[in-house]
Every structure is written in C-alpha cells, then in structure tokens.
Amino acid sequence: MTTLFFLGGIAVLFALVFSWEGGARQTSIALRPAGLLSWLVGGNWPAKVGAVLLIIGTGALLRYLMATIDFPPSAKLLCGVIIATALAVVSGVLRQYPQRRAIHLALGGAALGVAYLTAYSAYGLFQLIGAVEALAALFIVACCATVFAVTSRALSMALLAMVGAFMAPAFALQNPGPLPVYGYYLGASLLVLLMVWLRGWRPLIHLSFLFSLAGGLFFGWTHKFYAPAYYSQMQPLLLLSVGLHLAMPFAEAAESASKSPSNRWLQRFDLGYFLLLPLAALVLTLAIAPSAREQGAAGLFGLAVLWLLGAAGQHLRFRQGAPRYGGVALIF
Numbered sequence: 001m002t003t004l005f006f007l008g009g010i011a012v013l014f015a016l017v018f019s020w021e022g023g024a025r026q027t028s029i030a031l032r033p034a035g036l037l038s039w040l041v042g043g044n045w046p047a048k049v050g051a052v053l054l055i056i057g058t059g060a061l062l063r064y065l066m067a068t069i070d071f072p073p074s075a076k077l078l079c080g081v082i083i084a085t086a087l088a089v090v091s092g093v094l095r096q097y098p099q100r101r102a103i104h105l106a107l108g109g110a111a112l113g114v115a116y117l118t119a120y121s122a123y124g125l126f127q128l129i130g131a132v133e134a135l136a137a138l139f140i141v142a143c144c145a146t147v148f149a150v151t152s153r154a155l156s157m158a159l160l161a162m163v164g165a166f167m168a169p170a171f172a173l174q175n176p177g178p179l180p181v182y183g184y185y186l187g188a189s190l191l192v193l194l195m196v197w198l199r200g201w202r203p204l205i206h207l208s209f210l211f212s213l214a215g216g217l218f219f220g221w222t223h224k225f226y227a228p229a230y231y232s233q234m235q236p237l238l239l240l241s242v243g244l245h246l247a248m249p250f251a252e253a254a255e256s257a258s259k260s261p262s263n264r265w266l267q268r269f270d271l272g273y274f275l276l277l278p279l280a281a282l283v284l285t286l287a288i289a290p291s292a293r294e295q296g297a298a299g300l301f302g303l304a305v306l307w308l309l310g311a312a313g314q315h316l317r318f319r320q321g322a323p324r325y326g327g328v329a330l331i332f
Contacts, residue, residue, distance in 0.1 A: 073126035080118030087111035095152070105154050112148070112157075115141045116164045135184060138168035146191050155201050162192060162204060166211035178225045182237040185212050189244045197251040205248040206269045209277060212241060228290035235288060235295070239302050242281045246306055250313050278307065278328045304332035 088111040094104035119141055123134030145161030148154075165188045169181055192208040195201055225234060281303050289296035311325035 073128060077118055077122055077126070077128070080114055080121065084111045084114040084118060087114065105152060105157060108148055108152070108154075109157060109160055112141065112145045112160060112164070115144070132180070135168060135180070139165065139184070139187065142168070142188065142191065146195060150195060150198050153199065155199075155203065158195050158199070158201055158204055159207060162188065162207055162211070165191065166208075178230050178233045178237065181225075182234070182241065186237070186240055186244065188212075189241065193244060193248055193251055196248050200252045202249075202252065203269075205245070206273055208248070209245050209273055212245070226284060226287045228288065231288050231290055231295060235285070235299055235302075238281070238284055238288070239299075239306070242277065242303065243306050245277055246310050247313075250310075250317060274324070278303070278332070282332070300332045304329045307332065 087107050091104050091107035091111060094100045094107065097104075116138065119134065119137040122128045122137070123131065129137070142161050142165035145157060145164065149157035149161055166185070169184055189208050189212060192204045196204055282300070285299035285303060286292060286296050289299055307325050307329035311322040311329060314320065314325055315322040
C-alpha cells in the first residue's frame with residue numbers, strides 16, 4: 001500500500017506539472033487546468049491509454065518486488081537516489097528540445113518528488129539519520145529545486161520547491177526549538193526572496209507568507225514558543241521574518257511590481273498580504289512580550305521602523321504607495 005501511495009503521489013505530481021506547463025501560454029500568472037483538459041480530450045488516445053497502463057503495471061511490479069524481496073533500508077534509499085537521478089538526467093536531455101518543455105518539467109518535478117520522499121524516508125521510516133540531518137537534506141533538495149526552477153524559468157517548479165521546503169519541518173522535527181524552526185523558515189524565505197528578485201514570481205510571496213505564518217503558528221502554539229520565556233529568541237527572529245516578507249515586493253522588477261496584476265485573484269492576495277502581514281506581526285509581538293509597556297512597546301517600535309523603511313523604499317523605487325506604508329508605521 002505504501003508503494004502504491006508513493007507511485008500515486010509521483011503520478012499526480014507529474015500530471016499537475018504537465019497540466020500547468022502544457023497549456024496555452026498566458027500573460028498572467030495563474031493555474032491553467034485547461035492544459036490538462038485539452039490534453040485529455042485531444043491528441044493520441046492509444047498513447048495515453050498505454051501511458052496509464054504503464055503506470056499501473058509499474059506500480060504493480062514495484063509492489064510485488066517490495067513484498068517479495070527483502071531489501072535492506074540502505075538499498076531502498078539507494079534505489080530512490082538512482083530513480084531521482086535517472087528522472088533528472090532524462091529531464092536534462094529533454095531540456096534541449098523546447099517543444100518537449102512540459103515533459104521536461106514534469107519529469108524534473110517527479111525527480112524532485114522522489115528526492116524529497118527519499119530524504120524523508122531516511123529519517124522517518126528507517127531512522128538512518130537524525131532530525132537535523134534530515135532537515136538539512138530536505139533543504140538541500142529545496143535548493144536544487146530552486147536552481148532548477150530559476151534556470152528553467154518555471155513557476156510551477158518554484159511553487160513545488162517551496163511547498164516541499166516549507167512542509168519539511170513538520171515531518172523532520174519532532175522536538176524542535178525556536179531557533180531551528182524559525183531559522184529554517186528564514187532560510188526558506190531567503191530562497192523565495194532570491195527567486196522573486198531573479199524572476200519576479202509574485203505568487204511565491206504569498207506562498208511564503210502563508211507557510212511562514214501557518215507553520216510558525218503551528219510550531220509556536222503547539223510548543224509554546226510564543227511565550228515571554230522565549231522573548232529573547234523570538235523577537236529578533238520575528239523582526240527578521242517580517243523584514244524579509246516586507247522586502248519581497250521590492251525585489252520584483254520595478255516595471256512589474258509597480259503595475260497592478262491583471263489576475264483578479266492575485267489582486268485579492270496582494271491586498272490580503274498587505275493587511276495580514278502587519279496584523280500578524282502586531283499580534284505575535286504582543287504575545288511574546290513579557291511586558292506590553294516595555295518589551296511590547298519596543299517590538300512595536302521596531303515594526304514601525306520596518307514599515308517606515310518600506311515607505312521610503314516605495315517612494316524611491318516606485319514613486320507611489322508610500323502613504324500606505326507610512327500609515328501602518330503610524331499605527332504601530
């Protein structure tokens with residue numbers, strides 16, 4: 001059953017990347033389910049039926065081998081490395097053919113999926129490495145995925161890389177502390193900042209904020225990090241995280257960042273991002289302050305400074321939007 005789930009996940013990953021990259025090119029950044037729909041209703045049906053049968057047959061064969069052959073854990077992990085490498089090599093070969101771009105990226109996504117699961121299996125299933133080593137291995141895979149996404153100019157792969165990166169602590173850390181968790185999230189956010197600077201992929205900003213906020217709240221409240229006892233560690237980490245997410249919109253190209261996106265959902269996400277970031281920073285700063293009149297006031301002053309810097313950046317870079325940032329600084 002585990003093998004079937006594994007194969008099913010990789011097959012779904014392949015289909016999602018193929019559907020995204022296989023559709024007609026659009027100027028706006030959005031999911032493109034029409035790409036998969038057009039692929040299903042048209043083209044070479046015998047080849048598609050054959051591909052489905054091949055996936056099912058491969059899954060049945062691997063399940064039979066896993067049930068009848070007693071592989072040592074190291075051999076199973078080696079097989080994962082070999083499969084990921086083979087998929088990556090084939091993806092690299094297809095990169096030379098622009099007409100095969102969708103298959104090139106889908107195979108690359110499948111390779112990254114195998115790499116993520118192999119790294120996690122070494123820790124979660126076979127206990128061959130510790131929690132810190134597992135987190136480092138997952139982060140290395142995320143870095144490789146980032147390089148692949150940037151060089152291939154594929155937003156789909158960037159989203160896949162960062163979803164895997166932000167979900168890693170939930171699987172690799174059993175008894176985390178504030179520094180490992182939020183230090184890791186800061187590193188992942190830096191990867192997002194790099195991709196936004198190089199490619200201007202705005203959805204990554206929303207994704208980073210969502211996972212940083214959701215993941216931070218999950219680990220923070222379940223392990224009681226948002227408490228006065230952790231103030232000395234959490235306050236600097238919180239200010240750094242807020243500063244990174246405040247800087248991400250400035251990393252976009254001036255001509256793209258200053259324009260309102262044509263996609264309605266992106267406009268709503270931009271507005272939600274602008275409102276939720278200071279609200280989350282305000283609530284979390286007051287939650288960890290031992291005293292609202294001293295440490296709480298100092299934290300709010302730090303947030304006000306960050307938004308004043310944002311207002312200055314808006315004025316210098318885009319010549320608009322500075323009053324909004326100044327208003328948030330005034331509230332703080």
